[in-house]
Amino acid sequence: MRVAITGLSALTPIGHGLEDFRAGLRDGRDGVRDIAGFDACHHRVRRAAEVDWRKPEGSPYSRATEMALAVAREALRDAALDDRERTGLRLGIILASNQGGMPPSVPRYRDVCAPYRRGTPAAGMVPRMLDGAPSATADLLAVRCGATGPALNVSTACSAGVHALGLGRDALGSGEADVMLVVSVEVLTELALAGFGVLRALTEGEGPRPFDQRRDGTLLGEGAAGLVLEDAARARARGARVWAEVAGYGSSTDGTHMTRPDPDGPARAMRQALGSTPVEAVDWIKAHGTATPANDVAEARAVRSVFGARRVPVTSMKAALGHSLGASGAVETVGTLLAMQGGFVPPTLRVEQLDPECDLDVVRGIARAWEAETVLVNAFGFGGNNASVLLRAGH
Amino acid sequence: MQAHDGGEPLPDLARVVVTGVGMVSPYGAGTRPFLEGVRAGRPALRAIDDFDVSACRCTTGGRVPRLDLKEFDAAGAFRRMPRATQYAILATAEALADAGAAAPIWPGERVGVFLGTYRAMTEVSEQIWAKLIHGEPRFVPALLFQETVTNAVASAISIRWGFKGTNYAVSSGNASGYQVLQLALQALRAGRADAIVAGTFDLFTEANQYDMDDLGMLSPSNASRPFGARRDGFVMGEGAAVVVLEKLETARARGARIKAEIAGVGLAHDAHAFAGHHPEGRGLAEAMRRALSASGAEPREIDYIGAAANSTPGLDRAESRAIHAVFGEAAREVPVSSVKACTGEAMAASDMFNLAAAVAAVGDGLVPAQPAHEADPECALSVVGPAGTGRPVRTALANSYSYFGGNAASVVVRSCAA
Numbered sequence: 001m002r003v004a005i006t007g008l009s010a011l012t013p014i015g016h017g018l019e020d021f022r023a024g025l026r027d028g029r030d031g032v033r034d035i036a037g038f039d040a041c042h043h044r045v046r047r048a049a050e051v052d053w054r055k056p057e058g059s060p061y062s063r064a065t066e067m068a069l070a071v072a073r074e075a076l077r078d079a080a081l082d083d084r085e086r087t088g089l090r091l092g093i094i095l096a097s098n099q100g101g102m103p104p105s106v107p108r109y110r111d112v113c114a115p116y117r118r119g120t121p122a123a124g125m126v127p128r129m130l131d132g133a134p135s136a137t138a139d140l141l142a143v144r145c146g147a148t149g150p151a152l153n154v155s156t157a158c159s160a161g162v163h164a165l166g167l168g169r170d171a172l173g174s175g176e177a178d179v180m181l182v183v184s185v186e187v188l189t190e191l192a193l194a195g196f197g198v199l200r201a202l203t204e205g206e207g208p209r210p211f212d213q214r215r216d217g218t219l220l221g222e223g224a225a226g227l228v229l230e231d232a233a234r235a236r237a238r239g240a241r242v243w244a245e246v247a248g249y250g251s252s253t254d255g256t257h258m259t260r261p262d263p264d265g266p267a268r269a270m271r272q273a274l275g276s277t278p279v280e281a282v283d284w285i286k287a288h289g290t291a292t293p294a295n296d297v298a299e300a301r302a303v304r305s306v307f308g309a310r311r312v313p314v315t316s317m318k319a320a321l322g323h324s325l326g327a328s329g330a331v332e333t334v335g336t337l338l339a340m341q342g343g344f345v346p347p348t349l350r351v352e353q354l355d356p357e358c359d360l361d362v363v364r365g366i367a368r369a370w371e372a373e374t375v376l377v378n379a380f381g382f383g384g385n386n387a388s389v390l391l392r393a394g395h
Numbered sequence: 396m397q398a399h400d401g402g403e404p405l406p407d408l409a410r411v412v413v414t415g416v417g418m419v420s421p422y423g424a425g426t427r428p429f430l431e432g433v434r435a436g437r438p439a440l441r442a443i444d445d446f447d448v449s450a451c452r453c454t455t456g457g458r459v460p461r462l463d464l465k466e467f468d469a470a471g472a473f474r475r476m477p478r479a480t481q482y483a484i485l486a487t488a489e490a491l492a493d494a495g496a497a498a499p500i501w502p503g504e505r506v507g508v509f510l511g512t513y514r515a516m517t518e519v520s521e522q523i524w525a526k527l528i529h530g531e532p533r534f535v536p537a538l539l540f541q542e543t544v545t546n547a548v549a550s551a552i553s554i555r556w557g558f559k560g561t562n563y564a565v566s567s568g569n570a571s572g573y574q575v576l577q578l579a580l581q582a583l584r585a586g587r588a589d590a591i592v593a594g595t596f597d598l599f600t601e602a603n604q605y606d607m608d609d610l611g612m613l614s615p616s617n618a619s620r621p622f623g624a625r626r627d628g629f630v631m632g633e634g635a636a637v638v639v640l641e642k643l644e645t646a647r648a649r650g651a652r653i654k655a656e657i658a659g660v661g662l663a664h665d666a667h668a669f670a671g672h673h674p675e676g677r678g679l680a681e682a683m684r685r686a687l688s689a690s691g692a693e694p695r696e697i698d699y700i701g702a703a704a705n706s707t708p709g710l711d712r713a714e715s716r717a718i719h720a721v722f723g724e725a726a727r728e729v730p731v732s733s734v735k736a737c738t739g740e741a742m743a744a745s746d747m748f749n750l751a752a753a754v755a756a757v758g759d760g761l762v763p764a765q766p767a768h769e770a771d772p773e774c775a776l777s778v779v780g781p782a783g784t785g786r787p788v789r790t791a792l793a794n795s796y797s798y799f800g801g802n803a804a805s806v807v808v809r810s811c812a813a
Contacts, residue, residue, distance in 0.1 A: 195540030383550030
């Protein structure tokens with residue numbers, strides 16, 4: 001079965017909604033700022049790429065879950081699958097998130113979680129308590145969207161957003177659902193800020209510099225995205241606009257170390273995603289590109305081992321968007337599709353002196369006018385989890 | 396890959412079988428003590444004594460007893476791992492040995508590790524939040540943070556055995572286990588792996604116990620009585636369990652001992668209400684229908700149902716209604732039991748406990764029993780008591796149902812004996 005992407009949505013640090021996000025990518029907007037969502041004064045690093053978005057007044061759910069609901073609604077609308085059009089359709093949900101509706105800060109955690117909260121929780125607190133479970137956001141998405149197919153959260157660290165696309169494709173292929181809604185969300189939490197801080201994985205400069213000689217770490221970001229997947233034949237039959245087809249998918253595990261990347265694993269994921277597509281056909285690589293010293297050199301080696309002498313434009317969006325962990329793969333896939341349709345390749349911000357160890361055609365400075373038809377998207381994560389997806393323009 | 400519409404037997408190429416089972420449960424490490432316990436209807440529920448439960452109404456739990464880990468692996472790195480990772484590794488070691496694969500028999504790239512969980516690594520996250528609340532961010536131990544990601548357990552298994560195929564870590568609430576089976580069926584049928592280590596883990600902490608007690612979910616009488624007239628809430632359980640899955644064809648070719656076939660999985664969501672399930676068990680009924688259809692089995696062929704019932708008034712009633720909706724008159728006859736009578740509600744881990752019992756049942760005909768208790772006439776099921784059933788079991792159905800989310804799953808397990 002050929003799988004088409006027929007609906008998109010995004011909430012990102014550089015743009016809310018598709019047009020704004022696309023303009024942000026094209027103009028090289030930078031989403032990195034001082035942290036505003038909570039008091040970060042005790043943290044080593046006090047900058048991040050937050051999304052300027054508040055949850056609706058009176059919501060009993062977490063901000064992450066509300067962001068997920070918002071992008072889900074928008075993606076279904078973009079796919080022209082509003083409530084009425086979904087009657088009789090079996091819809092399934094794949095959520096990509098590491099932290100889901102976990103309370104983001106110490107004060108919020110103390111409000112909600114035992115043993116810190118005071119007294120017996122009031123009825124209004126119950127949804128917020130249960131929203132902290134990894135599957136809760138996916139459950140609420142199923143309820144709100146009337147999705148009676150499979151509903152799951154995939155939580156494979158920073159590769160989750162691309163794994164979600166593969167899982168969505170498989171659910172369509174096995175006939176479990178007519179349409180799969182992939183939603184990703186990650187908000188900034190003190191848990192991640194402290195954790196990446198003690199791992200010395202965060203930049204202490206103004207922002208991350210993927211593939212640059214002076215790169216000294218990544219930077220956390222927030223984001224949410226929605227993608228609607230369906231059988232390409234079905235999409236054509238109902239006259240849906242097709243953003244792209246999922247032309248290939250690969251996933252692998254390093255099986256060597258929890259946090260030290262091994263180029264062999266990512267290379268296997270990329271080769272699987274390419275399948276029989278020759279490397280000559282690939283027009284652009286949306287890199288994982290976290291800007292940690294270890295990731296970028298491992299990714300560059302993996303790309304060179306797969307692509308050989310062929311030089312392909314490469315972008316890391318994390319310089320602008322920060323690293324939204326479980327959401328990043330899906331958010332950056334949406335960014336990739338917007339750029340493909342807009343006829344440009346967005347720049348990697350803050351690259352001044354390319355690291356000779358990362359000898360790739362890194363697009364930097366300003367966006368490059370480029371009609372990319374076939375694009376490889378990478379997402380790699382903690383635990384040596386790797387995922388790649390090959391996108392082919394829909395027209 | 397084509398959808399299987401039911402009715403026709405699957406070609407051997409598409410059939411997936413269980414060749415190994417392993418677990419750590421409230422009975423301790425190993426599948427045998429678990430099977431002996433649940434088949435005798437002898438609960439592994441005890442007074443919780445490793446944290447202070449004095450402010451809870453329910454003070455009983457199915458905790459995993461302290462294990463002699465040194466005997467299994469004396470390395471400090473293993474003994475410092477989170478409990479979830481240790482239990483999943485112990486379960487995987489048992490399942491691989493059971494499958495005759497203790498020594499590597501597949502290329503590492505061809506083995507996937509797919510794990511499901513409800514609570515994920517909360518036991519670790521709670522420790523980090525405690526450091527942030529009582530101390531400062533810089534006091535968070537660096538090696539602890541990397542264990543907070545849900546896929547840390549699958550990664551540890553990958554690294555230990557050199558399994559370099561796909562790792563998935565997923566959560567569909569309580570139904571995570573059978574969700575994982577479905578992903579494994581897809582990967583094996585598509586030829587993307589030679590074997591999948593598929594499993595679940597879920598633990599409970601002091602905070603989880605207080606959360607559930609505060610929400611009024613736990614049994615104030617400290618008893619687990621699925622489908623019982625006097626059921627009044629569940630008792631917490633925990634553990635990890637793993638099955639090794641292969642295609643029938645390749646398992647036969649290597650001369651593996653085949654324990655059972657995973658004939659079909661059905662997944663469905665109530666899409667009814669947040670933090671609750673459908674009162675009539677709508678999603679679970681649909682999941683059972685899909686599992687039966689995917690396996691080409693008729694309801695009358697089912698010899699045993701491993702229930703998801705956890706001793707809460709609502710969930711057990713909903714499951715009973717769903718079974719009646721799918722099985723009609725036969726619902727009163729088919730033997731039913733829930734291993735949660737003995738292990739407590741171990742969330743996603745219960746899925747695999749239930750599956751392991753069903754796999755063993757189609758092997759030797761013995762099914763889990765429940766301690767004798769007053770039956771609820773509203774449930775009108777044939778609940779297996781300590782005397783057993785005395786009927787052969789060729790095909791079993793195992794259920795899973797999320798009481799907080801409405802995610803439902805069902806799996807048909809079939810004997811492979813000729």
